[in-house]
Amino acid sequence: MALLVAGLVAGPAVPASAVVGIDQVSVDPVGGAEPTGQVIVTLDRLATEARRESVADVVDGRAGDVLADETFVVEVAPGQEDEAVERLADDHRVALVEPDRVVHAFDLTPNDPCVTSCAGGLVQSELQTIRAPAGWAVTTGSPAVRIAVLDTGVDAYHQDFLDQAGNSKVVASANFTNRTCTAYDATFHGTAVASIAAASTNNGVGMAGVGWSSVLLTGRVLDDCGSGYESDVIGGISWAVDQGADVINLSLGQCGRSSSLDAIIATARAAGVVVVAAAGNGSCSGGSIGTPETTYPAASPGVIAVGATTTGDQLASFSRWGNWVDMAAPGAGVVAANRSNNNYFTVSGTSFSAPMVAGAAALILALHPSDTPDAVEARLVRSARITADSGIYYATGVLDVGAALTLEPDGYWLVASDGGIFAFGDAQFYGSTGGIRLNQPIVGMAATASGQGYWLVASDGGIFAYGDAQFYGSTGSIRLNRPVVGMAPTASGNGYWLVASDGGIFAFGDAQFYGSTGSLVLNQPISGLAPTDDGGGYWMVASDGGIFAFGDAAFAGSNPWAGAAAVGIDGMAGSTLGYRIARADGTVEVYGSASYAGQLGVAPAAPVVDIEPTQAGAGYWLVGTDGAVYSFGDAYSYGSTAGIALNLPVVGMARR
Numbered sequence: 001m002a003l004l005v006a007g008l009v010a011g012p013a014v015p016a017s018a019v020v021g022i023d024q025v026s027v028d029p030v031g032g033a034e035p036t037g038q039v040i041v042t043l044d045r046l047a048t049e050a051r052r053e054s055v056a057d058v059v060d061g062r063a064g065d066v067l068a069d070e071t072f073v074v075e076v077a078p079g080q081e082d083e084a085v086e087r088l089a090d091d092h093r094v095a096l097v098e099p100d101r102v103v104h105a106f107d108l109t110p111n112d113p114c115v116t117s118c119a120g121g122l123v124q125s126e127l128q129t130i131r132a133p134a135g136w137a138v139t140t141g142s143p144a145v146r147i148a149v150l151d152t153g154v155d156a157y158h159q160d161f162l163d164q165a166g167n168s169k170v171v172a173s174a175n176f177t178n179r180t181c182t183a184y185d186a187t188f189h190g191t192a193v194a195s196i197a198a199a200s201t202n203n204g205v206g207m208a209g210v211g212w213s214s215v216l217l218t219g220r221v222l223d224d225c226g227s228g229y230e231s232d233v234i235g236g237i238s239w240a241v242d243q244g245a246d247v248i249n250l251s252l253g254q255c256g257r258s259s260s261l262d263a264i265i266a267t268a269r270a271a272g273v274v275v276v277a278a279a280g281n282g283s284c285s286g287g288s289i290g291t292p293e294t295t296y297p298a299a300s301p302g303v304i305a306v307g308a309t310t311t312g313d314q315l316a317s318f319s320r321w322g323n324w325v326d327m328a329a330p331g332a333g334v335v336a337a338n339r340s341n342n343n344y345f346t347v348s349g350t351s352f353s354a355p356m357v358a359g360a361a362a363l364i365l366a367l368h369p370s371d372t373p374d375a376v377e378a379r380l381v382r383s384a385r386i387t388a389d390s391g392i393y394y395a396t397g398v399l400d401v402g403a404a405l406t407l408e409p410d411g412y413w414l415v416a417s418d419g420g421i422f423a424f425g426d427a428q429f430y431g432s433t434g435g436i437r438l439n440q441p442i443v444g445m446a447a448t449a450s451g452q453g454y455w456l457v458a459s460d461g462g463i464f465a466y467g468d469a470q471f472y473g474s475t476g477s478i479r480l481n482r483p484v485v486g487m488a489p490t491a492s493g494n495g496y497w498l499v500a501s502d503g504g505i506f507a508f509g510d511a512q513f514y515g516s517t518g519s520l521v522l523n524q525p526i527s528g529l530a531p532t533d534d535g536g537g538y539w540m541v542a543s544d545g546g547i548f549a550f551g552d553a554a555f556a557g558s559n560p561w562a563g564a565a566a567v568g569i570d571g572m573a574g575s576t577l578g579y580r581i582a583r584a585d586g587t588v589e590v591y592g593s594a595s596y597a598g599q600l601g602v603a604p605a606a607p608v609v610d611i612e613p614t615q616a617g618a619g620y621w622l623v624g625t626d627g628a629v630y631s632f633g634d635a636y637s638y639g640s641t642a643g644i645a646l647n648l649p650v651v652g653m654a655r656r
Contacts, residue, residue, distance in 0.1 A: 034102040035081065036100045036101065036102060037076055037078040037079075037080075037081070038064065038073050038074065038076065038081070039059075039061075039085055039088065039098065039099050039100055040067070040073060040074075040096075040099075040100050041073070041094055042070050042094070042097070043070045043093055043095060044093055044095045045070065046491050047069065047071065049063075051093065056075075059074065059080075059083075059087050059088060060076075061074045061075050069449065069491050073100060081100070084097075085097050107137050108133055109133050110202035111203075111204050112201060113204075113205070114335050114344060115127060118206070120344070122344055122346065123335070124207055125311060126311075126330035126356070127210075130210070130330065130356055130398070130401050131401050131402035132208070132402075133402075134406075135401030135402045135404065135405045136363075138402070138406060139367045140202075140212040141211050141363050142213055142366035143213050144369075145214045145215070145362045145365050146171070146215055146217050146246050146247070147194075147198050147215070147217070147245070147248075147249060147359070147362050148216075148217040148243070149190060149193055149216060149218050149219070149355070150248060150249070151218070151221065151249075152188075152189045152222045152223070152224065152226060153191075153218060154170055154190045154216065154218040155337075156173065159205050159342045160195055160199040160200050160203070160205065160207060160209075160337050161194070161195075161199065161216070162203075163200060170215075170216045171216065172217045172218075173219070173220075174218075174220070174236070174239050175220045176220060176228075176232040176233075177229070179223040188340070189226055189351065190218065191338065191339040192338065192347050193352065193354075194216055194218060195209060196209060196336055197211050198212070198214040198215070198216055199337060206342070207335055207344060209359060210360055210363070210401065211362040211363060212359075213366070214247075214359065217240055217245055219236035219239055219240060221236040222252060233250070233252065233261065234261060237264045237265065237268055238267075240268070241267065241268050245268075245273050246274065246361075246362065247274045247358050248274070249276050249277075249354055249355050251277070251349075251350070251354050252277075253277060253280050253296055255293060255296070256296065261297050261300065262297075262301060265300050266301070266302065272372065273373065274304070274365070274376045275297075276304045276354050276355075277300075277303050277304070277305060278351045278354040279298050279305050279306055279319060279325045279353075280319075281319065282318055288318060290315070290316070290317060290318050292322035293320060298325070304326050304361075306325070306327060306328065306329055306350060306353045306354040306399075307319045307320065307325040307331075307393065308328060308330070308350045309329065309332070310332045311330065313388075313389075314389065315328070315393040315394075316331050316332045316348070318348070319350050321392075322394075323391070323394075325395060326377070326394065326395050327380060327394055327395065327399060328393070328394045328397070328399070329353040329356040329357055330398075331349055331350050331353035333346045334352045356399055357380060360399060363401065363404075363405060364376050364405065367405055372424065372639040374639045375411070375638045378425065378638050380399070381397075381636065382396075382404075382407060382636055384396040384398060384399060384400060384403075385398045385403070409426035410615070411423070411424050411638050411655075412427055412621060413427050413447070413656070414640075414641060414650050414652075415442055415444070415445040415456060415650065415651060415653070415654075416434070416647065416649060416651065417441040417443070417648040417649055417650075417651045418434055418438070418648045419442040419456050419464065420432055420647065421434070421454075422641050422650075424629075425636075425638030425639070425656065426656055430454065430467035430469075431467070432456075432466070433456060434647075439476075440458045440459040440462065440483070442456050442458050442459075443457060443483070443486060443652070444456075444485070445457070445487070445654045446487050446489040447489065447656060449489070449491070449492060450468055450493065451656040453465070453467025453468035454466055454467060455469050457484060458476070459484050459485070460475065460476055460480065461474050461475025461484045461498050461506065462475075462476035463476070470494070470509075472495050472496065473508035474498075475506050481502055481504065482501040482502040482525070484499065484506075485528070486529050486652070487529070488529045488530060488531045489531075490509065490511045490535045491534060492535070494509050495509020495510040496508055496511055497531070499526055499528075499529040500518070501525035501526050502522065503516050503517025503520065503540055503542075503548060504517075504518035505518070505538075511535075515551070517548050523542065523544055523546065524542045524543040524544040525543055526541070526542050527543045528566070528567065528568040529541075532552055532553045534552065537549065537552040537553035538551060538553055539553045539569055539579050541566050541569040542566065543566050544566065545561075545583070546560040547569075547579070547581075554592065556577060556578055556579065556594075557591040557592070562587070563583075563585070564585035566581050566584075567583060567584050567608055567610060568581070568608075569582075569611070570582075570620060577593045578594035579591055579592065580611060582608055582610070583608065584607040584609070585600070585604070586599055586603070586604050587600070588620075595617070597618065597620060597634075604624050604628060605626060606624040606628065608623065609649075609652065610623050611623075612653050613655070614633065614635045616634055619634040619635035621635045621655075623640075623650060623652070625650050626641065626642055626646070626650065627642055627650040628640050629642070629653075
């Protein structure tokens with residue numbers, strides 16, 4: 001059996017502090033008078049680059065960030081906001097204009113002494129670093145969410161695991177190792193880890209735990225010296241899943257990979273459990289300086305690997321590093337509970353970074369209980385605060401609890417040929433044709449502008465609308481020359497185009513007809529359609545990769561001699577000058593202003609059938625007929641149907 005070791009560097013123990021006064025919600029006044037040098041403008045229709053610049057010129061300003069299809073920022077001289085509002089309000093193109101005001105965080109600060117200062121001069125400054133108070137203002141978690149700490153065991157009756165009635169928030173415990181050790185006593189390790197993840201918070205004593213209201217499961221898988229066997233960890237994970245764990249924290253590891261450990265982690269994730277692990281300290285040869293050597297289970301598939309940073313946002317010298325480390329959190333001089341005499345002390349090590357992320361994951365699940373492990377990880381890494389070390393020592397950034405709980409919605413739907421819908425991330429299920437007998441199979445889908453609905457289209461052009469999607473028409477009762485192969489929504493969401501395999505275009509609602517190839521003899525059938533960003537045109541792609549551009553869509557190139565069939569196209573956000581083409585083998589071609597973010601390096605298990613861009617356009621997803629989802633650039637994986645036996649193949653996807 002491989003030996004697993006808990007990584008730690010302990011500071012001196014200090015006694016528990018006395019109860020201090022209770023702090024309430026810290027509320028800064030919302031400023032309206034502070035000059036921002038910006039106004040927010042909403043136009044009567046799509047805010048194209050030309051229209052934005054023209055409107056900004058009215059007030060001698062500069063067109064700034066685009067906030068939505070019709071809404072953007074105009075930058076003016078600080079102090080001139082009100083004058084700019086008055087002048088723009090008279091412009092017939094402007095539907096709404098108002099000053100961009102300063103807002104302040106409503107942080108929730110608990111009354112635990114160590115949050116601000118407790119005996120021995122201890123201060124949980126790391127909570128400010130990860131913006132935990134901003135997150136707590138959104139949610140303080142739920143006792144329905146269980147964090148399993150698999151470690152050296154936990155002092156369940158430490159004062160910071162008790163409620164006012166003396167009940168412990170450790171709701172279940174188990175022992176998976178009977179080995180003893182007399183070299184030194186490291187059983188404080190599990191207590192320290194558990195306190196960082198979920199110490200009783202706002203109880204007027206000791207410290208605050210990131211997970212606040214979350215409860216704990218504690219499995220002893222390491223002995224008194226902080227070491228154990230993989231078999232113990234496997235048993236602990238299996239037990240935690242059986243006990244209803246939502247999050248498992250593993251502040252332990254070793255340099256060798258175990259297929260058995262990988263398998264039980266996969267089982268836990270399949271049960272909906274988020275698995276977080278410390279990236280490890282030092283080197284595999286025993287050195288104290290961190291190396292890029294991988295640690296397991298942190299580097300195992302599906303595990304969120306966490307490195308350690310200092311108070312100055314630099315990588316801690318002892319932390320393992322590399323792009324296999326998903327994110328980082330403070331791990332140098334972190335305040336934690338000591339198992340003896342209700343004491344507190346400072347500890348260092350990636351062991352104490354991981355439970356911050358575990359606690360944050362618990363808060364996310366309290367707010368979004370239907371999130372999959374992939375969705376939770378996506379929220380954590382999407383919101384991680386970028387530092388100078390991002391992309392060098394860890395893949396994303398430093399944990400930001402406040403941002404993780406206030407992210408803009410993101411996610412996607414997959415649709416099968418029977419109209420079955422699979423929703424991931426923040427995408428909600430609004431209905432499907434999965435139980436309906438269809439005249440013709442579903443061939444594609446499109447989301448509404450709000451992300452609160454979608455359309456499905458069948459090969460006869462029949463339209464099925466769900467959520468806030470409105471029905472604008474179909475070809476379901478028309479005899480078509482060739483079957484419909486896809487659809488695309490207009491920028492406003494008040495219409496859509498259908499495209500047939502001969503390039504015939506059918507426009508409904510506010511969709512405009514700009515041309516088609518319906519009367520041309522094509523070398524290969526049309527396989528996809530993408531509108532330009534402003535909806536003033538569209539591209540069609542044929543299965544050989546040939547491109548046909550209409551309206552304000554610009555032809556930027558094609559490669560009709562490539563091998564695999566072209567299966568989809570997406571227009572570059574913010575442009576009429578670029579597009580990407582996906583092929584069935586997972587290769588991606590980019591043309592014009594479109595950016596390349598990656599492609600599959602090996603043949604997929606099932607053919608790729610669609611490509612979908614992210615909101616910002618800096619990335620994209622590919623989806624296979626088996627529902628496997630591949631993420632590139634700023635696209636994050638929220639889950640897939642890969643490995644699930646589907647009734648019928650997936651035929652498309654849409655971004656929320």
